[in-house]
Structure formats: C-alpha cells, structure tokens
Amino acid sequence: MEHETAQQLEALHTDSFGWAMHCCGGNPSRAEDVLQNAYLKVVAGRADFSGSSSFKTWWFGVIRLTALEEHRRLRHRESLLSRLLAQVTGHPQSSPPCPARQMEAGERIQELKQALACLPARQAEVLHLVFYQDLTVNEAAAVMKISPGSARQHYERGKARLRTLLQSPAPAH
C-alpha cells in the first residue's frame, strides 16, 4: 500500500468508522474489527483502487463487503447453545452499549437509531450514505452495488418512512 493511499484512508478514518458502525448494526467493537480487516485487505493487495469511481465510494464498498463477510462468518460460528443461552438469560448477542453512554446520548439520536433499525436494510443504508456521509444517491448506489434508479427508490421510500417513524411516539418499554 502506498503512502498516498494511507493518507486518504486516514482522512476518511472517522467517517469509515461511522459507516462500519452502520454496517455492523451499531456495534462498536465489531465495527472496529471490520474496519481493521478492511485495512488489511488494502495492505495485502486484496482490495485495489482502480480509479473507476471516487476513492471514498470504493473504500466504503470495501468496508461494506468486509462487514457482510464478517456477518456471515459470525452467523456460521453461532452455535445453537449460545443462542439458547442468550434467550434464557434475555441478553442480546451483540454487546449492549454501556449505561453511561446511553445516558449521554441525546434522545433524538436514540430515536434516529431506533427508526433506522426499523427500516429495510437498503433504505437505511442509502439514507446513511446520503445524510451521514454526504454522498450523492448515485455514489450511494455505487457503494451498495445497485442501480442508481433502485437507489433513488430506496432513498425516497426510506426518507418518507423515516420521517413517519420519527414523528410517531416512541413505543413504551
């Protein structure tokens, strides 16, 4: 990997972590692992920037693919026993955010996270890429490996659904 690539990756590091967080369902430790594995792919030459798209678009595609691979690997490793244990103890399998962090986070952020979790994966992805990462819908389509028309449809539907969810009262716990 060249130093120029390393500099570009460094500039995108925090945004990359945010995207990895989204791809990992908001789990910070998994997001960190995914990001690390994506970096290693670049270092080992298994992911090479060809220049056909912007660097950010290409890099986010690599992170997304790495997160999908990681997700499949984790799902494969999950034993029936661990699932049963999680059901018995009532704890979700992903590590829950610590209470202090939950308290610090604003209510609206929590609402947004919950609303995004309710959306179909494609809609949530395109909204994250457009509003969080400031990509265009076409760039988001390139990251998601779908057509621009399809991305536009997910974007419009997702936006309308997200607004509805954010305006509706939160369900009582």
Add this chain to the structure above:
Amino acid sequence: MNDPTDHDLRESFARLREQDRSIAPAWRNPLNLQPACLPAKETRPALRWSLALASLALLFFLGRQDGIHRPVGDLGAELPELFTPQGSPLFTSIAFDAPSLPSDTLLPPHLTIQLP
C-alpha cells in the same frame, strides 16, 4: 443532493455522526500492521497442506498394515484348498464300449426305438 426540506434529517444524522466520532478508535497506520498480520494469512494454506500430507501418510501406512500393497503371487499361494479329489474317477465300474454301440444302448428294451 442538497434538498432544503431535508434539513431536519441532516441535522439528526449530524448529531449521530458526532456521537460516533467520539467513540471512534484512533487512527493506526495499516502499513505498520503489515508484518504482524500478514503471516497469519499465509499460515492457513500451509496448515491445509500439512494436514493433507499427514492424511496421505496415514492412509499409506494403514494400507500397508492391511496388506493392500502386498504382491498378488503370495495371495494365490496362501489360499486354502477347498476341494481335493478323493478315490477313483466316477463311472469306472460301468463297461462302456463307445465306438461299437449306439447312443441308446443303456435304455430299457421297451423304450428302444426299432427302426425298419
């Protein structure tokens, strides 16, 4: 994609981004990770090959133990004798003069066909 009506959503996502940034891990140059991490990737094929070779060696050893590779000549010599002819040949007591008699000589007289 700067729709002014999406200002509320952009604001919400900006807050989320700020929160994520606060918990983002520090940047570590991947170039520095290379020596530590790449050998792990290369050990996998090596491990696979060594396992395959060990399996082949085990199969060869077991094959030798079971006699799979023994020569075929030895096998014929070691077979037990299942049938050994005993006594004299069959029908030796019957007088049989084949060239001078017709084929129905042994039939009873009433079954013998008399041709004119």
